[in-house]
Amino acid sequence: MKGPGLALLFCLCLGFSQVINAASVVFLNPGRANEPFWASYGRFMQSAADDLGMDLEIRYAERDIRRMLEQAREALQGEHRPDYLLFVNEQYAGPEILRLSRGSGVKLFTVNSQLTEDQQTLTGGTRERYPDWIGSMVPNDEEAGYLMARALLSQQARKTPDQPIDLLAFSGVKQTPAAQLREQGLMRALEEFPQARLRQLVYSEWRRDRAYEQALQLLQRYPEVSVVxxxxxxxxxxxMAAATELGRTPGGDLLLSALNNSPEVLRNFLDGRISSLVSGHFTLGGWAMVLIHDYDAGVDFARQGGKDRRVPLFQSLDQRKARRLLHHLQQPGYDLDFRAFSRVGRSGAGTYDFTLDPLLD
Structure with a gap:
């Protein structure tokens, strides 16, 4: 066979070889499939997988820890095992997932919530007692909580100088490291504003309906609250829904913070109803796919910035950044080529630089 026929056969064989050799990844998503944050997180991961030629399967636990562990057992001990498993230390399930991985031959990588120091006294760290647990990457959650609180308190202090500031706080799931770290950031900001008083902190489990019910009571119990x-x-x-129902004005006599990247929250921020917005960590799974892609190709990310990473993904948004982020979210593939972030074939390119900036340009 000569000429175009040979060239066509070569291309077909190359494409078939790439499909056969594609790294397979399962991500145990602790959220719900219709939950805006975790859905957007999965979409960003899938975009990365598509660009990098990886096979990604996302399994949603629907906020059910038992379901997540069953999904882990199936992935790690079932007949069709992936090359890599990504998991979150949701409700401190990490050690059990690691236990299930023994002898599986599957490489593990932790995202979003790393095992706590107490847990790691039992499990060891990455690449120690579980050598197939190859790394972790988490965002700067404490900084996120601090940035939101500092922006809110600064705005209110300018509005009412030398006056006390009453504040309510709505946190997520109490047993989630991300929620605890964001609370620590809130407390750090409160130390900088001695006139601020935290009247109550409640756990709303990341849910709109639960926060609404709690806010209906708390805003009436503490009518002087000006910051949430x-x-x-x-x-x-x-x-916001509860405040409006009670005659309060979000962005007016009541300043609110939020965190995430949904079009709904970006538009509310641009409209002035949300006074402080932090975003960025929905990208973390996509960046983790870049690290796994490179590791699978023989470029160990541990030599390019370390096996365990805390990356500064969270940023406070202003109006310009919010508009740019909203624009990118509406583009196919986010208008990004994830291959540009890989270090494969780029010796001397330096360490990885994962930030929200590519979506703010």
Whole structure:
């Protein structure tokens, strides 16, 4: 065979070889399939997988820890095992997932919530007692909580100088490391504003409906509250609905924070109803796919910035950044080529630089 026929056969064989050799990844998503944050997180991951030629399967636990562990057992001990498993230390399930992985031959990588120091006294760290647990990547959750609170308190202090500031806080699931870290950031900001008083902190489990019910009671119990800190956007929307029902004006006599990247929260921020918005960590799974792609190709990310990473993904948004982020979210593939972030074939290119900036340009 000569000429075009040979060239066509070569291309077909190359394409078939790439499909056969594509790294397979399962991500145990702890959220619900219709949950805006976790859905957007999965979409960003899938975009990365498509660009990098990887086979990605996302399994949603629907906020059910037992379901997540069953999904882990199936992935790690079932007949069709992936090359890699990504998991979150949701409700401190990490050690059990690691236990299930023994002898599986599957490489593991932790995203979003790393095992706590107490847990790692039992499990060891990555590449120690579980050598197939190859790494972790988490966002700067404490900084996110701090940035939201500082922006809110600064705005209110300018509005009412030398006056006390009463604040309510709505956190997520109490047993989630991300929620605890964001609370620590809130407390750090409160130390900088001695006139601020935290009247009550409640756990709304990341849910709009629960935050709405709690806010209906709390805003009447503490009528002087002028600032509401919320650890995600869904809870902020619940508070906004309750406040409006009670005759308060979000963005006017009541300043609210939010965290995430849904078009709904971006538009509310642009409209002035949300006064402080932090975003960025929905990209983390996509960046993790870049690390796994490179590791699978023989470029160990541990030598390019370390096996365990805390990356500064969270940023406070202003109006320009919010508009740019909203624009990118509406583009096919986010208008990004994830291959540009890989270090494969780029010796001397330096360490990875994962930030929200590519979606703000």
């Amino acid at each position: 800190w919320s650890a995600n956007d869904e809870m902020a929307f619940g508070v």
